[in-house]
Amino acid sequence: MSSDKTLVVYGLHTVRATFTHASTDVLEAWIKQDASHPELVELTALARTVGVRMQSVGGGALDKLAGSPQHQGIVVRRRTPKLRELADFLDIQPNPARPALLLAIDQLQDPHNLGAALRVADATGVDAVIVTKDRSVGITSAVAKVASGALDTVPLVGVTNLARALADMKAAGVWAVGASHEATMSVYELDLQRPLVWVLGGEGTGLRRLTRDTCDYLARIPMQGTVGSLNLGTAAAVCLFETGRQRAAEHFPRSP
Numbered sequence: 154m155s156s157d158k159t160l161v162v163y164g165l166h167t168v169r170a171t172f173t174h175a176s177t178d179v180l181e182a183w184i185k186q187d188a189s190h191p192e193l194v195e196l197t198a199l200a201r202t203v204g205v206r207m208q209s210v211g212g213g214a215l216d217k218l219a220g221s222p223q224h225q226g227i228v229v230r231r232r233t234p235k236l237r238e239l240a241d242f243l244d245i246q247p248n249p250a251r252p253a254l255l256l257a258i259d260q261l262q263d264p265h266n267l268g269a270a271l272r273v274a275d276a277t278g279v280d281a282v283i284v285t286k287d288r289s290v291g292i293t294s295a296v297a298k299v300a301s302g303a304l305d306t307v308p309l310v311g312v313t314n315l316a317r318a319l320a321d322m323k324a325a326g327v328w329a330v331g332a333s334h335e336a337t338m339s340v341y342e343l344d345l346q347r348p349l350v351w352v353l354g355g356e357g358t359g360l361r362r363l364t365r366d367t368c369d370y371l372a373r374i375p376m377q378g379t380v381g382s383l384n385l386g387t388a389a390a391v392c393l394f395e396t397g398r399q400r401a402a403e404h405f406p407r408s409p
Contacts, residue, residue, distance in 0.1 A: 268299025
């Protein structure tokens with residue numbers, strides 16, 4: 154996984170998260186001239202509060218700066234978030250009231266899928282998303298846009314060897330569950346209340362053999378129609394929300 158030293162991000166949610174969680178990483182910020190949209194006015198005030206100076210420019214200039222017309226009137230150039238180390242999370246003392254929950258993705262190459270995975274991870278309280286450094290997409294503007302702010306709220310861990318990283322997590326008391334359409338057990342049959350890492354394969358190839366063999370369990374997502382598989386972001390959502398349902402059943406009351 155490679156990434157540039159600076160990153161251009163845009164869009165209301167993404168920029169708000171940047172100002173809120175990573176204001177010291179902001180290098181330049183531009184806003185559409187005469188912006189009257191309430192959220193842009195709010196972001197201007199937030200920028201002032203966190204010490205970011207906004208520059209007013211025309212819409213055409215924003216299109217060029219963002220490389221896209223989908224900027225919603227605000228663009229920021231910032232330092233690229235650094236990948237975290239797995240050891241930072243293995244050293245944390247376990248919390249019996251909140252078992253560890255991680256998401257690992259093997260050789261993820263589509264920036265939209267990485268952004269979607271980060272967004273789902275934020276929504277489901279994932280402690281960190283783990284990706285392989287080699288043959289994986291870097292942190293890009295597209296990743297940041299799709300993540301909708303989660304790039305600054307979910308730690309992103311880079312590992313050289315995923316199978317070895319899974320072995321380290323298992324030694325620390327974290328169970329590894331791989332998502333595979335070839336599994337006999339469904340995600341709804343597993344006990345997901347223990348500390349665990351969900352392991353998903355990259356686009357097309359799925360889990361590599363060594364990664365698969367390192368998992369404690371394999372589970373499939375039941376499919377009722379003719380489509381054979383889900384995209385990675387959707388598969389992650391199914392697995393992670395089912396984990397949340399099991400861990401906090403009171404938040405998902407049954408129908409009478």
